[in-house]
Amino acid sequence: MRARTERGTVLPSPVVILSIVAVAMAAFAFVATQGSEPTEREITPAARESVEDTTSPAAETKPPKPKPTKKPAPAIKRGQVYVEVYNNSSITGLAGRAAQRVTGAGWQVVGEDNWYGTVPATTVYYPPKLERAAELLALDLGIDRTLEATGAMKLDRLTLILTGELD
Template identity: 85%
Template sequence: MAPHQRPRTERGTVLPSPVVILSVIAVAMAAFAFVATQGSEPTEREITPAAREAVPDQEPEVEESEPAKPKPTKKPAPAIKRGEVYVEVYNNSSVTGLAGRVAQRATGAGWQVVGEDNWYGTVPATTVYHPPKLERAAKLLALDLGIDRTLQATGAMKLDRLTLILTGELD
């Protein structure tokens, strides 16, 4: 025997790891739950549609066990008033006078165009940029002008209006 080794005189037991203990407990709990729920009736209930066809001269039947619940009402979003939304139109193409022509078209559709100019930068496609609160208005302006792309305003764009940047003629 080497001088640094001790003789094995101690005896002990090896305890299972915590994972094994937890697994045994989980299996036992599942078995108990299975046995405990045997023979009990399912707790399902019939759900009927809230709207039923009305029969003339007959009151709808209301079960006494269930109190009448008011129907939730969702307020429709307020209509967008084009004349109250500011729009700036910028030309990011080589087409002379494009921003002016599109600005006139937007004004004719009822939008309040407050500026038109050239845009210096790179925009991949004609886009209506909008602040978060004007997203619906941006989609309506895009629809009015036949534009497919709307995005949230970025950089130096003003957050109280729509910014339309043109990269070419509109259809």
């Protein structure tokens, strides 16, 4: 018999190589997106369902589909939601005027002050459990921008940061 004297390396299977590449790409994406701004959301009125034409022959032959019964979300009680109002502009007294308007709309303002930092547009920030309340406050005040709370913002209230007068 012949002795085996050849030495070599065993190459890993393609699955192992692809796994290593995928983990490396995920790590790179994680590092590259650190500190990026949160995704912006635009608030738009809910679309109305279109009403079918009941005079068409197709409408007469097909029975109407029953609508799934969904338990409606509980109503938002404005007076039970805390709101902090901050001025991120050079307009004196802006937070105070906006706080009066927020209170007039039925919300519970628990503080007003100046905001130190950069916010590109007037924004209502919310913790995840108060997202619907943030959308309602934005609608009440004519604000187009809502984002999830970040940094030192409190997670039991809405944070309104103003960059200019409300319309």
